[in-house]
Amino acid sequence: MKEVFPLKVGFIGIGAMGKPMAKNIMSAGYPLVVNDVNDAVVQELVADGAIRAESPRELAQEVDVVILMLPNGAIVESVLFGEQGIIAGAKPGFAIIDMSSVSPTFTEKVANAAAAYQVDYIDAPVSGGVKGATNGTLTIMVGGEADVVKHYQPLLEVMGNKIYHVGKVGAGDAVKIINNLLLGVNMAAVAEAFALGTKLGLDPQVLLEIINVSSGSSYALAAKMPNFVFKGQFEQGFAIDLQYKDLELAIQTAKEAKVPMILTNLAQQVYEQARAAGLGREDISAVIKPLEELLKIQVRV
Numbered sequence: 001m002k003e004v005f006p007l008k009v010g011f012i013g014i015g016a017m018g019k020p021m022a023k024n025i026m027s028a029g030y031p032l033v034v035n036d037v038n039d040a041v042v043q044e045l046v047a048d049g050a051i052r053a054e055s056p057r058e059l060a061q062e063v064d065v066v067i068l069m070l071p072n073g074a075i076v077e078s079v080l081f082g083e084q085g086i087i088a089g090a091k092p093g094f095a096i097i098d099m100s101s102v103s104p105t106f107t108e109k110v111a112n113a114a115a116a117y118q119v120d121y122i123d124a125p126v127s128g129g130v131k132g133a134t135n136g137t138l139t140i141m142v143g144g145e146a147d148v149v150k151h152y153q154p155l156l157e158v159m160g161n162k163i164y165h166v167g168k169v170g171a172g173d174a175v176k177i178i179n180n181l182l183l184g185v186n187m188a189a190v191a192e193a194f195a196l197g198t199k200l201g202l203d204p205q206v207l208l209e210i211i212n213v214s215s216g217s218s219y220a221l222a223a224k225m226p227n228f229v230f231k232g233q234f235e236q237g238f239a240i241d242l243q244y245k246d247l248e249l250a251i252q253t254a255k256e257a258k259v260p261m262i263l264t265n266l267a268q269q270v271y272e273q274a275r276a277a278g279l280g281r282e283d284i285s286a287v288i289k290p291l292e293e294l295l296k297i298q299v300r301v
């Protein structure tokens with residue numbers, strides 16, 4: 001760990017989540033070096049005062065700690081261990097904070113590999129969506145050695161206001177996949193329930209109001225129905241492709257642990273259907289669209 005202040009921070013993966021998180025880090029006064037394969041977002045952050053790195057390797061040479069907010073484990077692995085990857089540029093005492101949603105076993109594997117280079121590793125996946133990332137109010141589930149986690153806590157507090165150190169490296173990812181398993185299953189159930197309600201001639205707004213104060217309530221209902229489905233607006237939320245990936249992480253992890261995942265496997269097929277219909281980039285609430293088409297209804301207010 002580097003005992004320097006302020007820490008020089010690197011950020012790789014300046015997407016829907018990463019961009020507002022990176023902006024909050026700069027607003028808190030940390031010097032920030034950024035890297036992303038999408039040049040447009042890099043340019044936007046450079047205009048805000050960030051420094052561009054041409055590769056993860058170059059970035060690692062410039063900073064004390066790097067935050068990753070990347071789509072999946074395969075990309076995290078290439079950014080870490082590729083020829084132009086972080087490890088190629090990192091010195092002993094460097095730290096990696098992976099905030100992407102990946103599997104706990106993947107994180108254990110890459111954290112062990114990083115340890116061989118005397119590089120510290122923390123998994124710190126998040127919940128709270130783009131809104132939480134923008135407002136710095138994410139829930140962050142952290143796995144790692146206690147002293148390392150404590151050292152980087154102030155940096156995490158710039159991005160979130162509910163930070164839980166839940167165990168050794170990989171434990172944060174385990175909590176995250178369990179949370180997202182519930183979100184995925186709940187959203188699929190809410191879509192099915194509202195398709196039935198609308199087919200039966202009920203007013204979706206009335207249905208929402210009643211269930212919100214009844215035992216069928218959930219985040220998927222309270223946040224996704226009024227903000228996405230009722231408006232017929234499915235942009236800029238949590239993508240179906242990412243939710244599908246998270247269900248797959250839960251299913252694979254459960255297989256390794258010999259735990260049956262009956263509802264999770266069924267729910268994943270609902271997202272598979274939506275992907276087959278070309279809805280992968282839309283918000284998870286768009287799983288209602290194939291049902292709407294089948295039933296010749298629209299759940300709108």
Ligand code: NAD
Nearest residue numbers: 013014015016017018036037038069070071100101129238
């Ligand atoms: P995104 O696709 O918007 O952003 C990913 C970014 O990574 C993009 O800017 C992309 O250009 C960049 N990238 C891809 N490959 C790269 C590479 N090889 N090198 C450098 N940059 C690369 O995704 P997102 O919605 O910001 O999600 C990021 C992570 O956060 C995912 O693991 C996701 O599951 C998780 N997450 C997302 C949400 C959400 O609401 N969107 C909420 C919680 C967690």
